[in-house]
Amino acid sequence: MNEEIQRIKKLEQIKNKGINPYPSSSQRSFTCQQAEESFKNDETITLAGRLVLIRLHGKACFADLEDETGRFQIFLNKNDLKDNYDFFVKNIDVGDFLQVKGNLFKTKRGEKTLQVSDWKLLTKSLLPLPEKWHGLVDVETKLRQRYLDILSNKEVKGIFIKRSKIVKLIRDFFNERGYLEVETPILQSLAGGAAARPFITHHHALDIDLYLRIAPELYLKRLVVGGLEKVYEIARCFRNEGIDWAHNPEFTQIEFYQAYADYRDLMKLTEKLFVYLIKNISHKFIFEYQDQKINFKPPYPFLDYRQALLDQTGIDLNKEETGGLIKKAKGLKISVDKSWGRGKIIDEIYKETVRPKIINPTFLINHPIEISPLAKQIPERPNYVERFQLLISGFEICNGFSELNDPQEQEKRFKEQQTLLERGDEEAQPFDQDFVTALKYGLPPTAGEGIGIDRLVTILTNTHNIKEVILFPTLKPKKE
Numbered sequence: 498m499n500e501e502i503q504r505i506k507k508l509e510q511i512k513n514k515g516i517n518p519y520p521s522s523s524q525r526s527f528t529c530q531q532a533e534e535s536f537k538n539d540e541t542i543t544l545a546g547r548l549v550l551i552r553l554h555g556k557a558c559f560a561d562l563e564d565e566t567g568r569f570q571i572f573l574n575k576n577d578l579k580d581n582y583d584f585f586v587k588n589i590d591v592g593d594f595l596q597v598k599g600n601l602f603k604t605k606r607g608e609k610t611l612q613v614s615d616w617k618l619l620t621k622s623l624l625p626l627p628e629k630w631h632g633l634v635d636v637e638t639k640l641r642q643r644y645l646d647i648l649s650n651k652e653v654k655g656i657f658i659k660r661s662k663i664v665k666l667i668r669d670f671f672n673e674r675g676y677l678e679v680e681t682p683i684l685q686s687l688a689g690g691a692a693a694r695p696f697i698t699h700h701h702a703l704d705i706d707l708y709l710r711i712a713p714e715l716y717l718k719r720l721v722v723g724g725l726e727k728v729y730e731i732a733r734c735f736r737n738e739g740i741d742w743a744h745n746p747e748f749t750q751i752e753f754y755q756a757y758a759d760y761r762d763l764m765k766l767t768e769k770l771f772v773y774l775i776k777n778i779s780h781k782f783i784f785e786y787q788d789q790k791i792n793f794k795p796p797y798p799f800l801d802y803r804q805a806l807l808d809q810t811g812i813d814l815n816k817e818e819t820g821g822l823i824k825k826a827k828g829l830k831i832s833v834d835k836s837w838g839r840g841k842i843i844d845e846i847y848k849e850t851v852r853p854k855i856i857n858p859t860f861l862i863n864h865p866i867e868i869s870p871l872a873k874q875i876p877e878r879p880n881y882v883e884r885f886q887l888l889i890s891g892f893e894i895c896n897g898f899s900e901l902n903d904p905q906e907q908e909k910r911f912k913e914q915q916t917l918l919e920r921g922d923e924e925a926q927p928f929d930q931d932f933v934t935a936l937k938y939g940l941p942p943t944a945g946e947g948i949g950i951d952r953l954v955t956i957l958t959n960t961h962n963i964k965e966v967i968l969f970p971t972l973k974p975k976k977e
Contacts, residue, residue, distance in 0.1 A: 507587070
């Protein structure tokens with residue numbers, strides 16, 4: 498008989514006995530961890546949790562109860578429980594939630610155990626759990642039913658506990674340095690702040706199209722204009738792009754902005770942040786990631802964008818015209834779309850040739866102006882900007898720059914981006930008149946940075962696929 502049908506029959510028997518299989522009230526005096534750590538022989542305690550193992554021995558049984566803190570063994574027998582023991586054997590399954598009361602003792606083998614004198618059903622489960630000793634190994638099921646993945650695999654639970662700790666540490670780091678945490682709109686009338694294709698939706702009451710934000714950047718800089726000199730947001734962002742081991746359409750990043758600072762200041766701050774994180778989660782600077790050893794000990798080396806591309810491909814951005822770049826890209830088997838501008842072509846060549854070869858934390862600096870419409874130019878190199886990316890194991894983890902605060906120059910670059918957008922480049926940035934207006938009121942010298950939290954967690958937990966560090970990654974609906 499189907500397992501679910503069997504359990505539904507047991508559910509009916511429980512209800513016929515006048516027992517509510519889903520009561521709202523419960524009691525617990527100890528967690529499983531507390532029972533283990535502060536064990537006192539013959540002490541009376543109450544535990545609550547999920548039943549994960551039952552071992553029947555005639556008129557007695559041992560079972561394991563599990564809560565968030567761990568497992569604890571319980572012992573039930575007919576002499577103590579009378580008819581309640583038979584009812585337990587007939588109607589209770591692995592996966593059910595129980596409340597159990599009794600006295601602590603040690604078995605002949607020295608196992609800490611609770612001898613149950615009373616028990617209460619808290620939740621009747623209707624589907625069996627994956628077999629604990631095999632774990633949940635099917636990748637599709639792991640991602641679609643993350644609750645089963647966490648139940649079955651302790652390592653998975655550990656990843657998300659560590660992720661939570663990393664996010665908290667990031668907050669602590671910036672709060673301790675006087676940054677103000679803020680919230681900016683997710684629904685935006687223009688999708689700006691990054692080169693990405695946005696998701697579009699429609700607001701019926703206002704009868705306008707809106708976009709899910711691709712970055713909080715332009716709103717955070719408006720706040721600096723308003724006099725908030727240090728701000729940050731841990732932001733959910735959305736980009737309507739491909740899905741692979743390094744990309745998910747919905748992701749989390751921190752963006753932060755600091756007045757009276759430039760990109761050099763933020764590179765120093767980034768090194769301090771990584772030292773702070775590692776000291777609090779690992780205490781060692783060498784991390785294993787995908788059979789590579791990554792050394793997080795600063796200082797991190799600098800790599801000039803133009804020089805890196807020249808070394809890897811022979812392309813000199815000071816000499817190569819757009820036509821030549823297209824030929825070089827095709828020679829590298831990179832398909833070039835007719836809507837792409839010079840910056841997009843350069844960026845795609847870089848992603849294919851330079852980025853994958855960088856393993857240890859490295860600051861890639863001084864990017865071409867064509868791919869950095871919001872960054873300030875280098876005075877002695879006007880075709881390049883004061884920008885950096887922190888690259889680790891082929892990932893872009895951080896992206897920051899000295900913010901462009903010249904409203905006339907920003908307006909000019911927005912117009913160039915708008916032209917690319919109208920030519921069909923869906924990743925180009927739209928013209929944001931309100932942001933230009935904000936700059937006209939005056940943005941002090943400011944530096945800003947974004948850090949991809951999902952990617953950072955992927956590396957710090959030695960996880961290959963970004964989906965493994967996102968509790969509920971984006972997946973195509975499963976056909977029933």
